[in-house]
Amino acid sequence: MTNHYxxxxxxxxxxxxxxxLEQMMALVQDAGHELVADPAEGADVCVINTCGFIDAAKEExxxxxxQMAQLKEEGVLKKLLVSGCLSQRYREDIKESLPEVDGLLxxxxxxxxxxAINDVMADTMPEYYGDIRHTDEEGxxxxxxxxxxxxxxxxxxxxxxxxxxxxxxxxxxxRSRRMxxxxxxxxxxxxxxxxxxxxxxxxxxxxxxxxxxxxKLPELLRELCKMDFHWIRLHYLYPxxxxxxxxxxxxxxxxxxxxxxxxxQHCNGRLLKAMHRWGTEEQIVALLDGIRAKIPDVVFRTSLxxxxxxxxxxxxxxxxxxxxxxxxxxxxxxxxxxxxxxLAERMPDQVDDLEKERRLNLLVDVQxxxxxxxxxxxLGETVEVLVEGFDPDMGCYVGRTYxxxxxxxxxxxxxVAGRPEPGTFLPVLLTGTVEGDLMGEAAxxxxx
Numbered sequence: 498m499t500n501h502y503x504x505x506x507x508x509x510x511x512x513x514x515x516x517x518l519e520q521m522m523a524l525v526q527d528a529g530h531e532l533v534a535d536p537a538e539g540a541d542v543c544v545i546n547t548c549g550f551i552d553a554a555k556e557e558x559x560x561x562x563x564q565m566a567q568l569k570e571e572g573v574l575k576k577l578l579v580s581g582c583l584s585q586r587y588r589e590d591i592k593e594s595l596p597e598v599d600g601l602l603x604x605x606x607x608x609x610x611x612x613a614i615n616d617v618m619a620d621t622m623p624e625y626y627g628d629i630r631h632t633d634e635e636g637x638x639x640x641x642x643x644x645x646x647x648x649x650x651x652x653x654x655x656x657x658x659x660x661x662x663x664x665x666x667x668x669x670x671x672r673s674r675r676m677x678x679x680x681x682x683x684x685x686x687x688x689x690x691x692x693x694x695x696x697x698x699x700x701x702x703x704x705x706x707x708x709x710x711x712x713k714l715p716e717l718l719r720e721l722c723k724m725d726f727h728w729i730r731l732h733y734l735y736p737x738x739x740x741x742x743x744x745x746x747x748x749x750x751x752x753x754x755x756x757x758x759x760x761x762q763h764c765n766g767r768l769l770k771a772m773h774r775w776g777t778e779e780q781i782v783a784l785l786d787g788i789r790a791k792i793p794d795v796v797f798r799t800s801l802x803x804x805x806x807x808x809x810x811x812x813x814x815x816x817x818x819x820x821x822x823x824x825x826x827x828x829x830x831x832x833x834x835x836x837x838x839x840l841a842e843r844m845p846d847q848v849d850d851l852e853k854e855r856r857l858n859l860l861v862d863v864q865x866x867x868x869x870x871x872x873x874x875x876l877g878e879t880v881e882v883l884v885e886g887f888d889p890d891m892g893c894y895v896g897r898t899y900x901x902x903x904x905x906x907x908x909x910x911x912x913v914a915g916r917p918e919p920g921t922f923l924p925v926l927l928t929g930t931v932e933g934d935l936m937g938e939a940a941x942x943x944x945x
Contacts, residue, residue: 506544524636600617600621656670
């Protein structure tokens with residue numbers, strides 16, 4: 498007789514991690530088990546899919562494990578499984594330091610989730626660690642996003658070899674998916690009513706260079722634009738693989754939003770070379786200027802790291818000045834985190850933690866000024882907004898423009914006479930700002 502269990506999932510980390518979680522949810526559901534939306538409602542098994550990229554992500558993962566362990570102690574949960582990057586990278590540490598954990602799955606083993614659940618419910622300590630270089634085709638997913646939004650992974654792993662990053666050790670080398678499989682999955686999403694498709698990989702701009710020996714992202718995008726999506730968004734585009742064909746394709750296809758997430762990490766040539774990253778400040782500026790010439794309304798997002806080993810005060814000031822001049826209105830800024838087994842961990846002249854924190858706070862202030870200036874410059878514009886729903890705290894509707902990626906950027910709060918459904922698009926006149934977000938009123942709303 499087949500056992501049926503109530504299974505809850507907790508998703509941490511990046512959107513690539515989210516897709517693995519959605520695949521695990523589908524496998525569990527297909528095996529006849531019941532998915533529980535909230536672990537606090539009670540479950541036989543709780544699966545925490547973790548991130549292990551930087552210190553903050555590790556701390557978040559450990560906090561989530563301890564929170565679920567408390568529910569386990571209270572009898573709300575029976576068993577606790579940990580999957581993803583943290584369990585891949587710190588297998589022995591978790592076993593030794595977190596006895597509340599009943600089983601572990603590495604990044605290459607999300608397809609073993611059903612077997613792991615059966616094992617853990619049989620009071621074993623399952624450990625599944627498959628090949629992180631696997632190229633298995635992605636399976637069915639239970640979407641954890643609103644019905645109008647979905648992520649689509651075009652590749653797994655990373656081969657960039659940045660000196661500060663452990664992702665290749667956790668996720669394996671870069672592996673593109675077959676284009677026909679991506680398009681088939683995309684068609685299912687389009688047919689289900691998805692309006693905003695987010696193409697993701699550690700580096701989407703490199704798509705196809707391993708499998709087809711050439712850059713295939715422009716061709717893939719042209720095919721995706723034939724489907725019934727309203728917006729197509731790209732995360733992430735590495736600067737050294739931004740070809741002219743790709744930039745021209747983004748400029749030419751109306752469905753591709755003019756929001757380019759290009760992780761630069763720094764602008765100083767010496768530090769970039771030490772990080773095994775592309776470019777100098779002059780090359781980066783030339784790239785950004787070239788894109789702006791072809792896509793005048795482009796919004797750039799980037800990632801910046803301060804406190805890298807050997808970063809001088811002058812080089813830090815150079816980074817601040819670069820951000821002020823280039824006005825990269827969307828930026829995630831981080832203090833350098835020394836990761837075990839990386840080249841940067843062994844570099845001399847490590848920056849003191851207090852100094853890293855000081856530089857981070859200054860960089861955040863610079864970025865806040867840039868973002869506030871951008872928001873003020875938009876007032877009086879009428880912009881297209883994707884409606885996400887009604888916000889009871891603000892007493893009005895909320896949505897996003899093309900310049901706002903889900904979960905990481907700002908929102909537009911707006912009044913409207915009717916009751917627009919989430920996933921619809923409205924023109925909104927921007928009239929004000931509030932704590933980094935925008936306020937407005939629907940331009941063409943119908944009276945109730």
